Amino acid sequence: MGQYAIRRILQMIPVVLGTTFIIYASVFALGDPTVGRCGERACPPAYIAAFNAEYNLDKPLLVQYALYLGKLMHGDLGTSFYGNSVATELANRFPTTIKLAAIAVFFEAVIGIAAGIVAGVRKGRFIDSLVMVSTLVVISIPVFVIGTLAQLVFGIKLGWFPVTATQGTLWQLLMPGFVLAALSLAYVARLTRTSLVENLRADYVRTAKAKGLSRNRVIAVHTWRNSLIAVVTFIGLDIGGLMGGAVVTERIFNINGVGSYIFRSINQKDATAVVGAITVLVLIYLAVNLLVDLLYGVLDPRISHD
Amino acid sequence: MTDQQSSEKDVIARDVAEDSTTAGIEPGVEEVSIKGRSLASDAWIELKHNPLFWVSAVLIVFFVTMAIFPQLFTSTDPDYADLARAREVPSPAAWFGMDSQGYDVYARTIYGARASIMVGLGASVFVLIIGLVMGVISGFAAGWLDAVLSRFGEIFIAIPLLLGGILLLTIYPNRAGDPYLLIVGKIVFVISLLAWPRIMRIMRSSVIQVKPTEYVMAARALGATPLRLIKSHIMPNSIAPVIVVATIDLGAYIAVEATLSFLGIGLQPPAISWGLAISQASGLGSVRNAPHMLIFPSIALSLTVLSFILLGDAVRDALDPKLR
Numbered sequence: 001m002g003q004y005a006i007r008r009i010l011q012m013i014p015v016v017l018g019t020t021f022i023i024y025a026s027v028f029a030l031g032d033p034t035v036g037r038c039g040e041r042a043c044p045p046a047y048i049a050a051f052n053a054e055y056n057l058d059k060p061l062l063v064q065y066a067l068y069l070g071k072l073m074h075g076d077l078g079t080s081f082y083g084n085s086v087a088t089e090l091a092n093r094f095p096t097t098i099k100l101a102a103i104a105v106f107f108e109a110v111i112g113i114a115a116g117i118v119a120g121v122r123k124g125r126f127i128d129s130l131v132m133v134s135t136l137v138v139i140s141i142p143v144f145v146i147g148t149l150a151q152l153v154f155g156i157k158l159g160w161f162p163v164t165a166t167q168g169t170l171w172q173l174l175m176p177g178f179v180l181a182a183l184s185l186a187y188v189a190r191l192t193r194t195s196l197v198e199n200l201r202a203d204y205v206r207t208a209k210a211k212g213l214s215r216n217r218v219i220a221v222h223t224w225r226n227s228l229i230a231v232v233t234f235i236g237l238d239i240g241g242l243m244g245g246a247v248v249t250e251r252i253f254n255i256n257g258v259g260s261y262i263f264r265s266i267n268q269k270d271a272t273a274v275v276g277a278i279t280v281l282v283l284i285y286l287a288v289n290l291l292v293d294l295l296y297g298v299l300d301p302r303i304s305h306d
Numbered sequence: 307m308t309d310q311q312s313s314e315k316d317v318i319a320r321d322v323a324e325d326s327t328t329a330g331i332e333p334g335v336e337e338v339s340i341k342g343r344s345l346a347s348d349a350w351i352e353l354k355h356n357p358l359f360w361v362s363a364v365l366i367v368f369f370v371t372m373a374i375f376p377q378l379f380t381s382t383d384p385d386y387a388d389l390a391r392a393r394e395v396p397s398p399a400a401w402f403g404m405d406s407q408g409y410d411v412y413a414r415t416i417y418g419a420r421a422s423i424m425v426g427l428g429a430s431v432f433v434l435i436i437g438l439v440m441g442v443i444s445g446f447a448a449g450w451l452d453a454v455l456s457r458f459g460e461i462f463i464a465i466p467l468l469l470g471g472i473l474l475l476t477i478y479p480n481r482a483g484d485p486y487l488l489i490v491g492k493i494v495f496v497i498s499l500l501a502w503p504r505i506m507r508i509m510r511s512s513v514i515q516v517k518p519t520e521y522v523m524a525a526r527a528l529g530a531t532p533l534r535l536i537k538s539h540i541m542p543n544s545i546a547p548v549i550v551v552a553t554i555d556l557g558a559y560i561a562v563e564a565t566l567s568f569l570g571i572g573l574q575p576p577a578i579s580w581g582l583a584i585s586q587a588s589g590l591g592s593v594r595n596a597p598h599m600l601i602f603p604s605i606a607l608s609l610t611v612l613s614f615i616l617l618g619d620a621v622r623d624a625l626d627p628k629l630r
Contacts, residue, residue, distance in 0.1 A: 011457075018461030027477050140612035142561040144568045145604040148588040156594055244468030248565060252588065266476055266571055274476040278469050286464055 077276030086276035097257035103177030116192025135186035236292030352624035359620035365613035373423035382413040421579035425563040432498035437505025445513025459503030512544035553618035557611040
């Protein structure tokens with residue numbers, strides 16, 4: 001396990017370097033980092049010169065990149081159009097977004113796994129078809145449509161939930177969290193069902209049945225845990241999708257988190273803020289990926305012993 | 307998976323051969339003269355009997371026709387606005403009602419298909435080409451080249467599709483006057499750049515499964531060049547899982563385009579797209595007063611995504627013998 005962990009961590013280094021380099025190169029080397037800094041018109045030469053000096057753009061590319069990495073490690077993401085530190089702005093907004101993501105993961109895990117187990121255990125029955133069809137419908141509706149429809153139906157027409165979540169309280173975030181979770185929830189349900197059905201056909205299940213265990217015990221003790229390995233991995237890897245979805249969900253429900261910060265910065269054409277926020281999200285995604293990989297090694301000993 | 311498919315095929319071929327073997331003729335000889343069913347024709351027979359396949363195929367043909375010849379479906383000019391009729395509810399004169407600019411929602415829903423279909427098909431073609439080439443090289447060459455290509459792919463897949471799209475379209479922003487094709491091309495480029503490693507991974511593991519099989523070794527022993535091995539033996543037997551994933555992902559790319567347009571960095575207002583229409587309809591005021599503006603483009607978008615997912619599911623069922 002120790003060796004596996006070290007190998008995974010070492011493999012992560014080139015990926016982190018490569019990803020940050022792509023982001024850096026596309027923004028600072030190939031693109032125009034002063035996009036939007038002077039509104040709709042092009043920036044005056046004096047401003048560009050000052051900007052280039054501040055961001056080391058007058059040095060060779062690799063030196064620039066190394067200096068940028070150094071800044072990144074110190075938590076310096078540059079200053080936004082308004083002169084605020086992007087890092088501080090993000091730090092203020094992260095708690096809300098993490099709360100939203102936690103609610104989403106909760107719904108995803110609890111409802112998704114439960115629906116998957118119910119469908120898998122009763123494969124071919126009505127409840128199975130119901131889960132399969134409803135998840136398919138959810139998968140095919142983009143999250144911004146689900147969000148707007150939920151707002152219309154449950155917020156305005158029925159009045160069950162707050163229409164917007166400006167303060168970001170738990171109660172307000174309930175519906176946005178569910179909307180954010182919807183797509184992944186559907187995938188989790190389908191994945192749980194598939195791996196449960198596959199595991200129910202495995203030899204060890206037949207052995208367990210043959211030694212007289214009840215069907216419920218076979219599912220609860222043996223199959224369920226084995227089926228969960230794939231699901232846990234999916235939930236971890238899906239954090240990337242959740243972060244993209246958060247931009248949309250937070251815009252719809254007016255939540256003051258990282259997602260709506262990105263959306264607002266897009267509208268204000270504040271490239272530095274967008275780039276900084278997205279770099280942080282990508283790095284978080286990579287860290288979560290690494291954690292999931294390590295967790296995978298713990299859950300499934302076969303993986304770490306190859 | 308492909309192993310099982312080919313062995314399944316062998317079993318079928320043998321069964322057929324044994325049934326029709328006449329005395330004195332070697333079964334092996336007979337097997338050659340019997341017209342065996344290829345995996346593709348096997349899958350086609352399976353597909354023909356799957357109603358979901360026909361539903362999704364008809365829907366896809368319908369939406370692709372809509373994208374190419376929108377004039378067939380409506381004679382209303384989608385760019386003609388009548389502010390006096392803004393937010394009019396659906397009526398026999400305007401089936402889907404009017405939007406807040408006084409545009410005809412039905413006409414704009416029809417014309418909006420083009421952006422979605424172009425992005426979906428365009429991105430899929432590029433993702434497939436890059437992913438297949440890289441996957442075959444990686445799986446076939448193995449060793450250090452495989453390691454380098456795999457790590458290279460990991461770098462791109464580490465950036466979530468939507469976040470990467472937001473990033474690149476913010477740095478290279480679209481302006482209101484930009485030609486339609488340029489913006490569509492940019493979105494296709496972003497998706498292709500970030501999504502190909504997914505196809506590469508699947509193709510690679512599929513090639514690795516097929517490479518050590520007897521028929522590939524036999525062909526190699528007969529002196530087939532690597533190019534011929536890949537073209538006539540490895541590709542046909544390893545491409546099935548890629549086709550399934552690519553079809554399902556096509557739907558996801560359409561959703562990404564709509565989401566980017568919804569966020570305001572994809573297609574820009576004079577252009578017509580479902581994502582833009584939904585974005586304009588999704589403010590609280592519009593949703594409350596004119597939900598028809600939201601509902602019709604949403605249904606069209608969801609149906610398109612759904613039909614590609616259904617097609618992918620149907621093709622998987624047809625290609626996976628374990629499910630039969």
